[in-house]
Amino acid sequence: MKDNFRQSMKWFHTWVGLVVGWVLFFMFLTGSLGYFYQEITRWMEPERPFIAHEVSTEKLLDTAQIYLNKHAKGVDEWDIMLPNARDQNLRVGWRHLVDSGKQGSRYKITVLDALTGEAVASRATGGGKLLYRMHYRLHYLSTSISYWVVGFCSMLMLLAVITGVVIHKKIFTDFFTFRAKKGLLGWLDIHNVLSVIALPFHFMITYSGLLFFLFTYMVLSTNLQINDEEFDEMLNEIYPGSTHLDSARQPSDMLKVSSLYQQVKNSWHADELSYVEMFAADDINAHARFVRHETDITYNPDDEVTINAITGEVIAVKINKYTGAGIIHNGFFSLHEGHFAGPIARWIYFFTGLIGTAMIASGLILWTTKRKPKQMKKANGPDFGYRLVEQLNIGTIVGLPIAIASYFYANRLLPLDMANRINWEANIMFISWAVLLIYPAFRTAKQAWSEQLLFAALLYFMLPIVNAFTTDKHLLNSLHHQDWNLAGFDLTLLVVSSCFAFAAYKMTSPQLSNKTSAQRNKQVSKRVNNKIVIEKRDHPSVQVTNDSLLPLPQANKEKC
Amino acid sequence: MSYLVNKLNACSPYWSMFSRVLAAITGGYVLATANSIFISQLLLSSVGKYQAIHIGLMLTFITYACVAMWVFSVSTATKVWLGLIKLTVLVAVATWLLMKLNGMSS
Secondary structure (H helix, E strand, O other), X not given: OOOOHHHHHHHHHHHHHHHOHHHHHHHHHHHHHHOOHHHHHHHHOOOOOOOOOOOOHHHHHHHHHHHHHHHOOOOOOEEEEOOOOOOOOEEEEEEEEOOOOOOOEEEEEEEEOOOOOOXXXXXXXXXXXXXXXXHHHOOOOOHHHHHHHHXXXXXXXXXXXXXXXXXXXXXHHHHOOOXXXXXXXXXXXXXXXXXXXXXXXXXXXXXXXXXXXXXXXXXXXXXXXXXXXXXXHHHHHHOOOOOOOOOOOOXXXXXXXXXXXXXXXXXXXXXXXXXXXXXXXXXXXXXXXEEEOOOOOOOOHHHEEEEEXXXXXXXXXXXXXXXXXXXXHHHHXXXXXXXXXXXXXXXHHHHHHHHHHHHHHHHHHHHHHHHHHHHHOOOOOOOHHHHHHHHHHHHHHOHHHHHHHHHHHHHHHOOOOOOOHHHHHHHHHHHHHHHHHHHHHHOOHHHHHHHHHHHHHHHHHHHHHHHHHHOOOOHHHHHHOOOHHHHHHHHHHHHHHHHHHHHHHHHHOHHHOOOOHHHOOOEEEEEEOOEEEEEEOOOOOOOOOOOOOOOHHHHHHHHO | OHHHHHXXXXXXXXXXXXXXXXXXXXXXXXXXXXXXXXXXXXXXXXXXXXXXXXXXXXOHHXXXXXXXXXXXXXXXXXXXXXXXXXXXXXXXXXXXXXHHHHHXXX
């Protein structure tokens, strides 16, 4: 299309990244938050008690079972979720019948106070789960439309990742080239560093994201080859779910879950129970499955022990065999979701996700930075397209984080007895995003950037304070109780706030402007014959070698 | 036919771009699907039916990406469509031959 393959791919990379860049930014940011969705939900339900230290697993199991015997009588299947590093409250869950008039049932989780054994009545909130669901389910759109939109965007992301590698003949040299504070080249280097530093992650997350809906997207291929029955059989082969006995409708007395747990404890080394699933409760077929925390990306049969709840005997479970392709498929799922990740790995996941988000943001900013000099010379001002991209950039890159902050504000400030409270939390998030998308139209780009950055810094800084005024789960209390999940959330907000404040300061400080004299007499590195040379100079000019990604005249124009 | 396509191409660069985008999306999808069936037929005897289909499916996104990149690297939109048709026919014929072969051995 262009002169050669790499030039074509460069063009392709630019446009593939641009057309859905803002949706991808949304998906990456909400997806990254998803790695902490349980922690976010916990913060958004401040009625939950603080962490209860040193309550034995047996005691917790008893507490939960007493509650279940009282409130879930006659329910065949229920679960007990033990406090863990991610969610430090005791929870029980079972399928509740939907209100009269409607068919079916809905799985609901109830949080219990580990000390009193009473249910905690939390405010109605979408929690972290709603936020995390948005990254593949979007919001407002119907499920099937969302999946196709997300699939289309992910496919373009995959293309952007692959073409990004193709156009970088010297991907590793570029990685170590960093020209700070230098407008276009600075942004290009930032984009390169962010892309290369987490390249395997970017590829994995995009490709596995597509795999999640493989059978939806590639429905034609399966339909041409197999019928519906065979398709179900194939799914069973790919995701071999474990089977369990159903209730025989013959009531029988069960042993206590805590006494069943004694046997499990023997086969496991430590107290590492994650949750218990009870099947056919209070029936002669009753059996409990004890599951411990996942520790690696492949399925480990030792992670589960099934026990007959009447006799207390361990039931040998047929181990599910994965096919070779099934291992790859499910391995990608594990890598994408990161359920196996401990606290440190989880933070790494979170930061890598943010690196992906920042990579998309820097690519979008790069698009405008590159076109700015030419656009500014136009007699009637910049083109509509340029202004649109700039406005969407400001409204999304800073606007979305602000919108997410307003989601948290809505959680704290909306009346507790409000009808449709869950919906309104999300509505407020999207209304604020819409406002921030429109706002840059009335300001110059620079004003809009710095004002929104400052606003974001202020909002994130105020959030822990508002939290302190509206709940008793504020930073001082959570630190005092050593509830690190709660404290971590507030502390992270403060860190995010200072990042935005720093960005706002950078935006307003004169160094960033290319035309000010402040930039003169600064140490600048430049590339000469592919080596990085640091030199002192008093007139900004840039030498770009031929294999740079930028066209030479444009790079010089930007600088001079 | 090719005269007509050329004639339309000459009208406007936007049409050529639209044609390419259409080729990448639809042509890419068809070719990716055809290729997945080809791979399934190729692997059928060695890994079993369901796994063969599964492997073919998992590779569709890679095929799709390669086709899309190729669509935007070829010099004209006409060449793109002709190339896509040729490739699809080639893969379809190869798949058909494989199906015959698999049918005979089973």
